[in-house]
Amino acid sequence: MVLRLISCVVMILGLGISGCAMPTGGLRGTTALGAKTLSAPPLIGSIESATPIETKIFLPLITKGFWQATETMTPSPTARSTPTSTQTIVPSPTASVTSTATPSIGWPLFGVQVVGEEWDNRYLDLAMAAGVKWVRTWRYVRWADVEPVDTAPANFNWSGVDGAIKQMVARGLVPIVTVEGNPCWASTNGCLDRGHRDWGNGPIDKPGGLAAFHEFVRALAERYDGDGVDDAPGAPVVNYYEFYNEQDSRGRWYGQGAAYAAMLKEAWTAVHEANPAGEVVFGGLAYEPNATWCGGPCFDRNFLSTVIANTTGPNAPYFDVINYHYYPRLAPLWPSYWPAEKNVVTKGLGLLNDQVPANLRSMPIMCTEFSEAFAGPPATPPYNHQGSNRYIVKSFTHLMASPGFSYNGVTISRFEAGIWFTFRLLIDEGFYNGLVDTNATPYYGYYTYQTVARELAGASFNRRLGVAGVEGYVFDVSGGGEKLVAWTTGGTVSVSLEGTQNRVLRLTCTTDDGPCFWQETTVDDGGPGDSDGNINGQIEIQVGEEPVIVQKIR
Numbered sequence: 001m002v003l004r005l006i007s008c009v010v011m012i013l014g015l016g017i018s019g020c021a022m023p024t025g026g027l028r029g030t031t032a033l034g035a036k037t038l039s040a041p042p043l044i045g046s047i048e049s050a051t052p053i054e055t056k057i058f059l060p061l062i063t064k065g066f067w068q069a070t071e072t073m074t075p076s077p078t079a080r081s082t083p084t085s086t087q088t089i090v091p092s093p094t095a096s097v098t099s100t101a102t103p104s105i106g107w108p109l110f111g112v113q114v115v116g117e118e119w120d121n122r123y124l125d126l127a128m129a130a131g132v133k134w135v136r137t138w139r140y141v142r143w144a145d146v147e148p149v150d151t152a153p154a155n156f157n158w159s160g161v162d163g164a165i166k167q168m169v170a171r172g173l174v175p176i177v178t179v180e181g182n183p184c185w186a187s188t189n190g191c192l193d194r195g196h197r198d199w200g201n202g203p204i205d206k207p208g209g210l211a212a213f214h215e216f217v218r219a220l221a222e223r224y225d226g227d228g229v230d231d232a233p234g235a236p237v238v239n240y241y242e243f244y245n246e247q248d249s250r251g252r253w254y255g256q257g258a259a260y261a262a263m264l265k266e267a268w269t270a271v272h273e274a275n276p277a278g279e280v281v282f283g284g285l286a287y288e289p290n291a292t293w294c295g296g297p298c299f300d301r302n303f304l305s306t307v308i309a310n311t312t313g314p315n316a317p318y319f320d321v322i323n324y325h326y327y328p329r330l331a332p333l334w335p336s337y338w339p340a341e342k343n344v345v346t347k348g349l350g351l352l353n354d355q356v357p358a359n360l361r362s363m364p365i366m367c368t369e370f371s372e373a374f375a376g377p378p379a380t381p382p383y384n385h386q387g388s389n390r391y392i393v394k395s396f397t398h399l400m401a402s403p404g405f406s407y408n409g410v411t412i413s414r415f416e417a418g419i420w421f422t423f424r425l426l427i428d429e430g431f432y433n434g435l436v437d438t439n440a441t442p443y444y445g446y447y448t449y450q451t452v453a454r455e456l457a458g459a460s461f462n463r464r465l466g467v468a469g470v471e472g473y474v475f476d477v478s479g480g481g482e483k484l485v486a487w488t489t490g491g492t493v494s495v496s497l498e499g500t501q502n503r504v505l506r507l508t509c510t511t512d513d514g515p516c517f518w519q520e521t522t523v524d525d526g527g528p529g530d531s532d533g534n535i536n537g538q539i540e541i542q543v544g545e546e547p548v549i550v551q552k553i554r
């Protein structure tokens with residue numbers, strides 16, 4: 001996905017920019033990790049000895065459904081496994097999901113990237129138990145796989161798609177199906193046999209290609225609309241279709257905004273002909289206009305505005321959702337005209353301000369890739385579990401707090417989905433951003449994701465905290481009350497909160513590389529943890545670099 005992008009960030013920060021011109025070599029991260037060993041994934045069970053007696057540890061029983069798990073804040077005796085035992089945190093492949101078909105409703109924007117290869121239901125079960133709603137699929141729907149030969153009438157082979165979609169939908173997960181993988185009979189420079197499986201991402205320029213694409217997309221949307229006509233077995237429903245990925249990249253649709261607009265018109269029309277509830281998601285934009293490790297601009301800065309300017313017709317701009325990607329390690333490259341406060345939300349504001357005309361800015365928006373790795377080549381600051389776990393909290397908090405950000409008077413009307421890249425470790429691509437390893441064993445980040453998803457479920461943004469030195473966001477909680485999510489970017493700050501009892505959850509990493517876990521305490525006015533020491537109607541807590549979630553009990 002962002003193979004070169006991520007690798008080159010590392011180069012920029014740690015090794016110098018010269019290494020970044022390398023097109024494909026050296027990107028397999030297994031050789032670039034130095035002393036970092038990933039063969040023994042850390043397990044949450046190793047935290048026991050570090051646990052103060054008075055605290056409780058978040059260790060949801062993920063073999064159960066998410067809702068059931070929320071009732072259990074303390075680990076069961078069997079859950080305190082040794083690091084070498086995985087039996088308590090790896091669900092059985094036969095675990096029933098029938099009773100939890102809709103657990104995700106109420107998790108408005110929590111999503112993960114799923115990758116087609118080696119996928120199996122263990123990962124879907126884990127995703128569901130983590131509170132995931134959205135699953136952005138990559139390598140599931142490749143046009144060249146479904147229609148390898150151009151025939152009349154068309155012959156489509158859905159065998160590689162049906163099963164996975166059915167299993168996702170059966171768990172209440174909402175797929176965002178990324179469509180790509182042009183066959184070479186339809187595309188000259190953007191087709192699959194270019195030696196990389198992510199190719200097939202470029203203009204459909206051969207005669208009849210766009211008409212064939214329309215036919216393919218219409219058949220796809222018809223197959224997954226659940227209307228009883230030409231449906232896949234089990235009639236699973238897909239309503240979100242994304243067309244290509246980081247197509248603003250050099251070598252993809254770079255400089256081809258008009259061609260992308262022509263494709264999008266066919267795609268949008270085909271989706272909506274078949275499925276009136278269908279939504280066309282703009283292909284996730286890398287949109288890093290100052291990235292130059294390709295020997296020039298790596299990404300077409302004006303791609304989105306060019307597409308919009310080239311879409312004409314009654315349903316222009318022929319997409320329903322704006323979409324971009326964000327990696328915090330690239331924030332130093334931001335253009336000066338983007339927001340000074342840099343995070344996953346404000347990049348979206350920069351995009352809206354820079355590329356989207358005012359009449360389209362109320363469109364829903366997604367960020368279908370963001371993350372911070374937990375390991376990787378030498379970088380400053382180094383990749384580690386602490387940084388990755390912190391960023392899980394920060395990124396989803398920012399997204400949930402999107403109404404609290406504006407830039408040049410531009411605001412985001414509805415942040416629809418945020419996709420952590422990736423769910424399963426993508427070790428074969430050199431990415432160390434996964435929440436679970438290739439044996440379906442969770443990393444620390446999995447539990448942090450689960451904790452944040454649960455704590456912010458049903459929450460709605462109220463206000464920013466407004467305490468100097470602290471980045472804090474206050475949410476209204478469904479059923480009444482408030483929750484605060486806060487952290488500092490250095491040092492510890494005292495924060496006084498009105499009330500007489502708080503529930504306090506702290507992310508705690510005992511070393512930079514873990515173990516990382518969550519501690520829960522109840523703090524009473526004047527009691528342990530109230531650092532003002534008085535019964536005065538206020539509870540003073542200490543906020544440091546590790547994010548803290550505080551719920552006002554009374």
Ligand SMILES: [Ca+2]
Pocket residue numbers: 221222223224225226227228229230231
């Ligand atoms: Ca149908």
Ligand SMILES: [Ca+2]
Pocket residue numbers: 525526530532533534535536537538539540
């Ligand atoms: Ca007090």
